[in-house]
Amino acid sequence: PIETTPNIWHNGQLIPWEKAQIHVMSHVIHYGSSVFEGIRAYTQPTGAGIFRLREHMQRLIYSAKIYRMPIDYTLDQLCDAVINVVEANGVAPCYIRPIAFRGYGEIGVSPLKSPVEVYIANFPWGKYVAGNDGADVCISSWNRLAPNTMPSLAKAGANYMNSQLIRMEADANGYVEGIALDRNGYLSEGSGENLFLVRDGVLYTTPLANSVLNGITRDSILVLARQMGIPVVEQTLPRELLYICDEAFFTGTAAEVSHLRSVDRIMIADGKMGPITTALHKAFFDIVNGNAPDRYNWLTPVTVA
Ligand code: PMP
Known part of the structure; x- marks a missing residue:
């Protein structure tokens, strides 16, 4: 299970983890219409730092562009949003998961009438590829x-x-x-x-x-x-x-x-x-x-x- 944190960023606001829910008829559930990122924050002797934040959020914007998905936030705003949720939750080291998707609107294949939702979550996460000896x-x-x-x-x-x-x-x-x-x-x-x-x-x-x-x-x-x-x-x-x-x-x-x-x-x-x-x-x-x-x-x- 995911180790939860108190807050998730949603469309410009911090909301409680449990409230970050969507309707089963959302476009993304049926057609996979999401783009996302995975980012790590590490701790250093002097504090904590997010690894290559700008490059990750730029890639999110490009992923959305390929899928004609308008994102209402600039690169700077998205980077600030990540910092905001990481600082609010106070957890590092951590894994950060920004995601943008087509939400509740139409149920046809075309995503264009379904609203784009942006969420950013973070949570503690350890080693991913198993095997200490390779x-x-x-x-x-x-x-x-x-x-x-x-x-x-x-x-x-x-x-x-x-x-x-x-x-x-x-x-x-x-x-x-x-x-x-x-x-x-x-x-x-x-x-x-x-x-x-x-x-x-x-x-x-x-x-x-x-x-x-x-x-x-x-x-x-x-x-x-x-x-x-x-x-x-x-x-x-x-x-x-x-x-x-x-x-x-x-x-x-x-x-x-x-x-x-x-x-x-x-x-x-x-x-x-x-x-x-x-x-x-x-x-x-x-x-x-x-x-x-x-x-x-x-x-x-x-x-x-
Ligand atoms: N390839 C795939 C298919 C991936 O999912 C990932 C993880 N994002 C990578 C490569 C590695 O990319 P990155 O170093 O940006 O995490």
Whole structure:
């Protein structure tokens, strides 16, 4: 169960958690018409900070734009709203879930006559990808969203029906997560994570054209790797490269930086977290935990006393 907090932000106001309810005939319930974000706030020795708040809220605005969903709030207002609810609830570290959807109005497929509702909730949340010694994952028999079906650059609720199929199949077969191929059979991403691999000292990740979400953690890892002088290649990758790579890891707001031990029961190298993953993992956590300077201004300070 979700650990609740006192307040949820709804269309400009804080309301009690239990009052954040919608009607069963709301458009979103029937047709999946929502766009959302997942953001983490971390604590540092000097306070608390929300990780890459602006980039997340910008992506929400873009997700809404793709779906012709008008959002009545500016980027600044949405960022302020997130700060407002996090500070009101006084909980950090936490996970923040902004969501915009088509509410109660019409019941036809067209969403245009159903009002757009915006909510922002936050709550405590721990580690997401199981396995302290690395995750045992599989290649899914489900493909990721094909281009020109569901846009993968929109973080839309409906995309997660595909994610659920990937994740449930992985669970059923005893894996902690599944990696989907794209519709051409190339590596895409996990049900809720971007995918990286390392081979001969080069860091590879799948490009946006392979049906992946433009992950903000993915971007952060690319920034950190370039700054550390690690060669970075965004390129279409064949499935079997995962079996013969030196290191592999997932990135995501929930997953953070999670090292993969095996894929389809084939061990990745010796299964241990390799040197490049270790270095990037450390660089990432040093910044979010406040043990290194926040040189890219990734943290928005919040007062949660
Ligand atoms: N891909 C998918 C399908 C996701 O759901 C997520 C989580 N938002 C990611 C990648 C990682 O994105 P981010 O780093 O922005 O959380």
